[in-house]
Amino acid sequence: MTATVYILNGPNLNLLGTREPEIYGATTLAEIExxxxxxxxxxxxxxxxRQTNHEGVLIDWxxxxxxxxxxxxxxxxxxxxxSIALHDALKALAxxxxxxxxxxxxAREPFRRTSFASPAVDGILCGFGAMGYVLALDAMRRLIDKRA
Structure with a gap:
């Protein structure tokens, strides 16, 4: 049976491709999907x-x-x-x-170096641009297999 993985995207990621391409790249969210x-x-x-600009929706998902x-x-x-609320939602997941x-x-502004999500996840990928999504799927496949 095929396992399902949720890929959730928070605020402003709908603007990928046009928002600060020197930081986030020129690839759109549709192309990443x-x-x-x-x-x-x-x-x-x-x-x-999925993508949302609303914290409560992201927590619900x-x-x-x-x-x-x-x-x-x-x-x-x-x-x-x-978002401490998002941290708490992540901690509740098995x-x-x-x-x-x-x-x-x-490597960015000091306020971006703190993650409330990091202590509640198994791993972190950052700095690989759009390719990070593919790398994350490879890692997720291994995590799922390891738990099986």
């Missing part, structure tokens, strides 16, 4: 790919992933640095969780 679907198929994974998915890949965007960022948050 297409690449993720292609890679997921090769890994015998199904993906549920995070909770939903715990009931419906085998794993969660989360790019929380700016909520990385502000499934494997990966935090993902397009840029290297540790």
């Amino acid at each position: 297409a690449a993720a679907k292609d890679r997921a198929e090769k890994l015998n994974l199904a993906i549920e790919f 995070t909770q939903e992933s715990g009931a419906k998915a085998a794993g969660l890949i989360l790019n929380p965007g700016a909520y990385t640095h502000t 499934i494997p969780k990966i935090e993902l960022h397009l840029s290297n948050i540790h």
